[in-house]
Amino acid sequence: MKKDKETWINEVLGSVERIKPAEPMPGFYGRVLQKAMETKMAAVIPMPVVYRAAAGLLIIIALNTFTCIAASKTIHQAKVKQFANEFSLTQDYNYNY
Amino acid sequence: MNENELIALLKQGNELAFKNLVEGFRIRVYNTCLGIVQSAPDAEDISQEVFVEVFRSVQHFKAEAKLSTWIYRIAVTKSLDHLRSKKRKKRFAFMKNLYKDNSNELRFEKGDFVHPGVEMENKELASYLFKAIEQLPENQKAAFTLNKIEGLSYQEVSEVMKMTLSSVESLMFRAKQNLQKILSDYYDEMQGA
Numbered sequence: 001m002k003k004d005k006e007t008w009i010n011e012v013l014g015s016v017e018r019i020k021p022a023e024p025m026p027g028f029y030g031r032v033l034q035k036a037m038e039t040k041m042a043a044v045i046p047m048p049v050v051y052r053a054a055a056g057l058l059i060i061i062a063l064n065t066f067t068c069i070a071a072s073k074t075i076h077q078a079k080v081k082q083f084a085n086e087f088s089l090t091q092d093y094n095y096n097y
Numbered sequence: 098m099n100e101n102e103l104i105a106l107l108k109q110g111n112e113l114a115f116k117n118l119v120e121g122f123r124i125r126v127y128n129t130c131l132g133i134v135q136s137a138p139d140a141e142d143i144s145q146e147v148f149v150e151v152f153r154s155v156q157h158f159k160a161e162a163k164l165s166t167w168i169y170r171i172a173v174t175k176s177l178d179h180l181r182s183k184k185r186k187k188r189f190a191f192m193k194n195l196y197k198d199n200s201n202e203l204r205f206e207k208g209d210f211v212h213p214g215v216e217m218e219n220k221e222l223a224s225y226l227f228k229a230i231e232q233l234p235e236n237q238k239a240a241f242t243l244n245k246i247e248g249l250s251y252q253e254v255s256e257v258m259k260m261t262l263s264s265v266e267s268l269m270f271r272a273k274q275n276l277q278k279i280l281s282d283y284y285d286e287m288q289g290a
Contacts, residue, residue: 005281005284008280008284009277009280009281009284011222012222012223012225012226012229012280013226013273013276013277013280015215015219015222015223015225015226016212016215016219016223016226016245016246018216018219019212019214019215019216019223019246020214020216021124021125021128021214022124022127022128022131022137022212022213022214023123023124023127024123024124024127024140024141024144025141028119028123028127028141028144028145029116029119029120029123031145032119032145032148032149035145035146035149036148036149036152036153039149039153
């Protein structure tokens with residue numbers, strides 16, 4: 001029984017002794033070239049450029065936000081002024097007695 | 098054309114040199130990947146990636162090792178990376194199954210692999226061997242595949258794996274011991290069934 005087991009294990013271990021090399025599918029070189037081209041295309045935009053673009057985008061967003069806040073403040077001030085004028089609430093009182 | 102001339106042409110981006118390189122190494126690279134990942138479509142895909150990597154990084158190749166050693170090293174690294182990523186996906190699928198349905202079956206479970214180069218009368222026995230190789234730790238799997246499937250000497254394996262010769266010898270000794278243990282368990286299972 002033990003001998004059978006050892007024999008079987010040795011046969012399994014020796015089953016790849018005369019193994020022949022397998023071949024990839026025909027047209028392998030063409031597919032490698034295609035993959036190389038795809039990789040090259042992906043590398044056209046290198047990472048530093050991406051970082052620079054992201055930084056530029058952040059600056060544009062920040063400027064837009066700043067402009068929007070400034071504009072809304074101006075509009076608010078204009079409305080307050082208009083309201084004050086309508087109800088004669090101007091602060092520049094000039095009493096001539 | 099000798100190796101130095103080939104490397105020089107590759108560094109210049111010579112397409113004909115690259116074609117020669119692919120034609121000269123495609124079978125060795127494919128068989129190394131196939132032995133480690135045990136799937137023909139995956140081995141094909143990884144082999145393509147190996148040559149793309151060679152094409153991309155040949156500029157940095159300093160010829161400290163032989164060209165073949167460098168290419169084998171890329172093939173082993175990429176194959177092991179692939180296995181790690183597959184293992185992660187398998188674990189994720191298992192976790193998903195725990196929450197999704199009651200099925201215990203793993204979706205990424207694969208069938209028995211038989212290397213196409215194995216002789217017809219040895220196919221069944223070899224399927225047990227490949228199943229056992231799959232369970233070996235990464236280093237042992239790579240060393241065993243390079244030596245037994247790809248036919249590299251221990252010295253060549255040590256150069257590919259950047260190890261000393263004695264480390265490879267002990268790695269191979271442990272690989273064989275582990276395989277014997279795994280195969281012994283298979284044998285007992287078969288006798289019990």
